[in-house]
Amino acid sequence: MDKDRIGTFANTVYRDMAGAMAIGMGYLGLKSGLFDAMKDGAPVSAPDLSKKTGLTPRYVEEWLNGMTAAGWLEHDEAAGTFSMPAEHGFLLASEGTDHYMGGLFLAGPSLLSQAPEVARAFREGGGVHFGAFDDDWIEALDLMNGGAYRHRLASYWLKQLPEIDQRLAEGGKALDIGCGVGKVSLALAEAYPNAHITGFDPDSNSIARARKTAAEAGTDRVTFIEGLIADLEPDPVFDFAGMFDCLHDLAEPEATLVEIRSRMAPGGALMVMEPRAADRLADNANPLGTVYYGFSLFHCMTQSLAQGGPGLGTCMGPEKTTSLLRDAGFSEVSELPIKSQTNMFFVARA
Numbered sequence: 232m233d234k235d236r237i238g239t240f241a242n243t244v245y246r247d248m249a250g251a252m253a254i255g256m257g258y259l260g261l262k263s264g265l266f267d268a269m270k271d272g273a274p275v276s277a278p279d280l281s282k283k284t285g286l287t288p289r290y291v292e293e294w295l296n297g298m299t300a301a302g303w304l305e306h307d308e309a310a311g312t313f314s315m316p317a318e319h320g321f322l323l324a325s326e327g328t329d330h331y332m333g334g335l336f337l338a339g340p341s342l343l344s345q346a347p348e349v350a351r352a353f354r355e356g357g358g359v360h361f362g363a364f365d366d367d368w369i370e371a372l373d374l375m376n377g378g379a380y381r382h383r384l385a386s387y388w389l390k391q392l393p394e395i396d397q398r399l400a401e402g403g404k405a406l407d408i409g410c411g412v413g414k415v416s417l418a419l420a421e422a423y424p425n426a427h428i429t430g431f432d433p434d435s436n437s438i439a440r441a442r443k444t445a446a447e448a449g450t451d452r453v454t455f456i457e458g459l460i461a462d463l464e465p466d467p468v469f470d471f472a473g474m475f476d477c478l479h480d481l482a483e484p485e486a487t488l489v490e491i492r493s494r495m496a497p498g499g500a501l502m503v504m505e506p507r508a509a510d511r512l513a514d515n516a517n518p519l520g521t522v523y524y525g526f527s528l529f530h531c532m533t534q535s536l537a538q539g540g541p542g543l544g545t546c547m548g549p550e551k552t553t554s555l556l557r558d559a560g561f562s563e564v565s566e567l568p569i570k571s572q573t574n575m576f577f578v579a580r581a
């Protein structure tokens with residue numbers, strides 16, 4: 232055996248364990264309010280931060296040490312203070328923006344808490360149902376993409392489809408498939424004051440949260456339905472349908488796509504957003520690919536398999552995505568030239 236290779240790989244394992252611990256400490260920073268308390272960037276001592284937040288001094292001190300070791304915070308040894316660089320605060324304490332990364336800190340611990348159940352499924356088959364995931368996962372989904380939907384969906388992504396943008400501006404109908412907590416539907420309602428939007432999702436927790444947010448926003452042009460596409464009224468046809476971070480999760484992707492196609496208005500378009508993953512495993516051998524295979528095992532794939540679905544997985548890739556759309560009878564299927572590090576976008580017309 233090559234001893235250097237063993238040493239290098241040991242460092243890889245420590246690095247990855249460090250990443251898992253850093254995300255766990257990120258969870259604590261978010262839940263305790265410590266990131267927010269430090270977002271002004273001012274140097275602060277551990278006792279002063281603990282006084283400011285009302286949190287237990289020894290926990291605050293150890294968290295500051297750990298986040299400094301991970302490179303998330305800076306420490307001035309002589310002054311005995313800690314600070315959050317503005318560039319880190321841009322990602323750590325910027326909830327509601329399209330650059331906030333806090334959703335990942337909720338996602339990591341929540342997904343890993345399912346490890347025993349996923350291990351059981353390796354032996355017995357099946358999987359972990361969506362409903363088994365805790366509230367942190369629902370919140371993580373909201374935080375991971377909600378800011379991008381609010382700030383990019385109408386102003387950038389839909390500008391790639393000018394005729395759809397115009398129809399929605401004039402009062403068109405939109406369908407949000409697998410709407411989750413409803414942030415796509417609500418972003419559409421805000422950007423297109425004449426449009427009517429229907430969102431549906433089988434998860435009752437997500438729909439309850441979506442309805443609550445819509446009520447708080449005071450919008451009556453969004454209808455949230457708890458259920459599957461078969462539960463929609465047969466009549467309305469839609470100018471725009473969106474499947475955001477959802478196609479790869481479905482238990483019946485082919486049948487759902489065929490049904491969506493039958494509900495498209497002439498000239499309407501379906502936009503599909505999928506995690507940015509390549510078709511070849513070799514091209515996914517990088518940090519984002521690792522994150523996405525983890526998301527797949529601990530959530531996307533297992534919840535589809537739990538329902539008897541195909542378990543397409545988070546890294547389904549563009550080839551499989553476009554072939555699913557073509558097989559469902561959509562024409563003019565193509566990838567949209569939308570810049571995003573984490574997602575890719577497709578359009579399909581009935």
Ligand SMILES: C[S@@+](CC[C@H](N)C(=O)[O-])C[C@H]1O[C@@H](n2cnc3c(N)ncnc32)[C@H](O)[C@@H]1O
Nearest residue numbers: 376409410411432433434475476477480481482
């Ligand atoms: C990763 S979440 C994305 C939610 C939302 N589109 C977003 O981007 O925030 C995937 C969603 O698909 C939903 N889902 C699963 N199976 C479905 C089905 N057969 N029809 C519609 N939605 C489904 C899940 O309940 C979940 O809310």
